[in-house]
Amino acid sequence: MKKIALCLGVALVFSSVAFANGPKWDYEGKNSPQNWGKISKDFDTCSLGKSQSPVNITNFTETKMPYKIIFSYKAFPKLEVDDGRTIRVEYNKDAYVSIDGHRYYLTQFHFHSPAENLLKNKQYPLEMHLVHQDKDGHLLVVAIWFKEGKDNKILDPVWKAMPQKVGEKIKVSNVDLGKLIPKKLDFFHYDGSLTTPPCTEGVSWFILKEPLEVSKDQIKKIQQTLKESNNRPVQPLNNRKVELYIQQ
Structure with a gap:
């Protein structure tokens, strides 16, 4: 199995909002992304890190998929939360991605609007991050861009149950993620970080x-719920390679 970047910050995120009860950060004002590294020493990597996410994918190398990737998303989520910075849907350790037989368990997925990662300067209105963690704490994020088009029936239960108050938690169980993933999977891959403080590096990114x-209407509803854009600006690639994995 080709080596995948490993996360050194084992337990830093089971949600998109690490340090929720610690130093305060935001997407606007004095605690906005350009100042994250100044808020706390815990957030130093946000400004000092050299492998930060998100990125603008402008150049990439195309190669045959080096892994056997299997998505096992048969399990249903347990809870939907408005945490004040995103809408987060949490899972027990029953859904997973297998890469050459190595399992990364889905802990949660959440949304950013507009999208965080860009493709040749193009920014989609919505990006979904499916956050996985293996038994040793290594992190892998599967990211999905969304463009405006037809109503997404698979994600419709998330929208119907969407909490409208910060801190509100709602049970949601009928989200069949397995139907969301296309049969033909071509991914951009790069080694990056969390896109929220503490911006921990060593996260392996796979972007559909x-x-x-x-x-x-779905875009409008989540934007109204979030009340502000929740995308971190793109970060320098710093000579990192972006690969496009083509499934044969």
Whole structure:
């Protein structure tokens, strides 16, 4: 198995909002992304790190998929949360991605609007991050871009149950993620970081090449719920390689 970047910060994120009860950060004002590294020593990597996410994918090397990737998303989520910075849907350790037989368990997925990672300067209106962790704490994020189009029926239960108050938690169980993942999987891959403080590096990113669709109303609802854009600006690549894995 080709080596995948490993996360050194084992237990730093089971949600998109690490340090939720610690130093305060935001997407606007004095605690906005350009100042994250100044808020706390715990966030130093946000400004000092050399392998930060998100990125603008402008150049990449195309290669045959080096892994056997299997998505086992048969399990249903347990909880949907408005944590004040995103809408997060949490899982028990029953859903996973297997890469050459090595399992990364889905802990949660959440949304950023507009998208965080860019493709040749193009920014999609919505990006979904599926956060996985293996038994040793190594992190892998599968990211999916969404363009405006048809109503996304698979994610519709998330939208219908979407909490409208910060801190509100709602049970949601009928989300069939297995139907969301296309049969033909081409991915951009790069080694990066969390896109929220403490910006821990060593996170392996797999971004689905082709965007899926959500409706204009679905985009509008999540933006109204978030009340502000929750995307971190793109970070320098610093000579990192981006590869496009093509499934044959």
